[in-house]
Amino acid sequence: MDREDITVGPKGVLAAVLTPMAGDLAPDHAAFAAHCHRLLAAGCHGLSVFGTTGEANSLSTGERLAAFEALLDGGVPAETLLPGTGSCALTDTVRLSRAALEAGAAGVLVLPPFYYKGVGDDGLFRFFAEVIERVGDDRLRLYLYHIPQMTGVDLGLPLISRLIDAYPGAIAGTKDSSGDMKRIATLCREFPDLSVLAGTETLLLETLRSGGAGCISATVNVTSRLARRVYDAHTAGRDGEAEALQERLSDLRGSIEAYPVIPALKALMAALTGDKAWRNLRPPLSAPDEEQTEDLLSSVPLAELL
């Protein structure tokens, strides 16, 4: 990968990295580092580890910290990493964010606290404000993670605006998993200094054309090569090629999205690597049964993956 891409911060094609688990459902550190290297080699500009796809909230804070350490020990460049540090507990998010910052990660991707519903913007503002104040380091680059279908919490534009006004340096970007291109375009227009990353590579080209920074996506675990080609064609101004590649990329994503995405991706990784342990998932997620797996493997063009 291009070193220049690394130094500008999370931009381009980022995988929301899967977390491989051993038979006892503990993160498999060696397989995790190997997968990160595989994704960088396949063209990812960056790696958003410990997000929804990474089953991060199914891990304890200690397990997240240990797995993060293991990635660094395994030679994954810290500056390619945008780890999720969201948690319902302020103190956990502060601890995880500080560890990421001290290791030299590109930034941190932070969910709103997601247990309570209907809490109002004041409480959400105070959560992010407390995180920033408690981390207490000007180098912090916080990315707001909007995924209301999981959190049940809305990060509305007035809240984002208020946070940018209060912490213009620290609030660096957002991952928007709403799937709503209109909202993504509005974010790009209203907040020109915010790095806006779509939560799916289906919206990669459109997000880039709207002035966004790229995408962070679950399916990029297996579509990174093609996604990177879309990005490169776009930045080189080869518009027709970018569009044709985007169409292929969206079709590829569509073939995977027909199944519960995280279990499907782990089943695909098991097929691609020949390592059955890839199928392990922490509850409440479940692996597809044999019939569903066969169906998946026959409908997704494996040769086009990774």
Place this chain on the structure above:
Amino acid sequence: MDREDITVGPKGVLAAVLTPMAGDLAPDHAAFAAHCHRLLAAGCHGLSVFGTTGEANSLSTGERLAAFEALLDGGVPAETLLPGTGSCALTDTVRLSRAALEAGAAGVLVLPPFYYKGVGDDGLFRFFAEVIERVGDDRLRLYLYHIPQMTGVDLGLPLISRLIDAYPGAIAGTKDSSGDMKRIATLCREFPDLSVLAGTETLLLETLRSGGAGCISATVNVTSRLARRVYDAHTAGRDGEAEALQERLSDLRGSIEAYPVIPALKALMAALTGDKAWRNLRPPLSAPDEEQTEDLLSSVPLAELL
């Protein structure tokens, strides 16, 4: 309180105990133990600490364990405690549940993992099964915590039935915060060995009459004396008195429920104790402003509380 009530396990009137916080938003251990003693003296049969009302998911696992230890050190009888040990992370729930069990708690109240939505019963079953298997102790008494308005996850009757069939000793009861009396009555009828506790004292008498065990409620932090009188009148067969008291109790709860409940309860505790620190809440929860607080304090009959 009656020692006999303690030994039969969680039954009767249980408070979903508030967690007092210091100025830095760390749990105030001394105030926490004092509040537990106050609630037991006011007639609570048991104490469900670390639930929704206790802001447990806003605390790290380490903070929860330390606060639990502090209650025991503060002389709160372990057998009165039904701590919440729910978390999105299997390993955290196992760790918290084992600590509760080893300390001699009456049981543990366990949320379904609440980050992922729409995961299906297999994954939820596997979560609870793994908790029970990993704790690996016949003394475990697990109470299923159903509160879909926060978790976004439904603990349906087929799942509960499957869990009881697989772990008849361990699945001891349920706290049902659906507010749906029809569901509560069905649970009592379909699962006669399950201790069914309503999530509000408004349904206390009706739940007892349906064969349920009692209630675990947020507002019992300030209504315990009156709630206990409802329970005692019912068990003594004084039906008319029980009904009249239940009506007063429901009115009292209603006057509080008109406000966001956890902030309102903390504001009431601040007024009742004269200790302003009671108003501290971890984000994303927020304290009411001065005007709202005055409104609350003027509309709730303070003299009837606790």
